[in-house]
Amino acid sequence: MRTYAPTPAAGPVPLHLPELPEVERLYLARVFAEGQVAGTGLPARFVLGTFASPSPRRVLRWLRRQALRIADGLDPDPSAFPSASPAALRRDPAGRRFGDVPTALRVWARDDGPWSAAHHRLAAGEPFHLVEVDHTGRYALTAWSVDAPTPVVPSRQPSPLGRTHDVPIRSA
DSSP: OEEEEOOTTTOOEEEEOOOOOOEEEEEEEEEEEEEEOTTTOOEEEEEEEEEEESOHHHHHHHHHHHHHHHHHHHSOOGGGOTTSOGGGOOOOTHHHHSOOHHHHHHHHHHOHHHHHHHHHHHHTTOOEEEEEEETTEEEEEEEEEEEEEOOEEEEEEEOTTSOEEEEEEEOO
8 A cells, every 4th residue: 555745845745554464363272270288278370281272273273182181180081991890989968058169160071962062152253261179279171262463474586686585475
């Protein structure tokens, strides 16, 4: 786009304005846990992971893996240990008063219905939040979209005079 700036003696001079950067939609995800520090009662927040991708499907696949990782870290899946005796497994009495975070995360990760709903929300530009609470703390899986400038990748291009110089090329 050319605009002209008036000058007192020479008349209008072409004024070259920089191009505005193109933007692309990125999807970001963050997984975190919150709970009280033992002995102090002070709240603490721990970011367990972050991820970015231009694809909402890829972000949700990452969240699905993170949900299973957190669930297995809190309470290994009993089906993963078929040799364990049923007598060795017992229900946690605290699970009656609080939610069962590992089970809730496994259900979300393995069920295509809620996962598909999360995909539709992200694709529509709406944020996604899954928060589960139990006696150990609060666990959250979040994803949202942002419009980010397209990165400019410099490239060596020959000039009309035969010299090479850096010219910004937009990555596709």
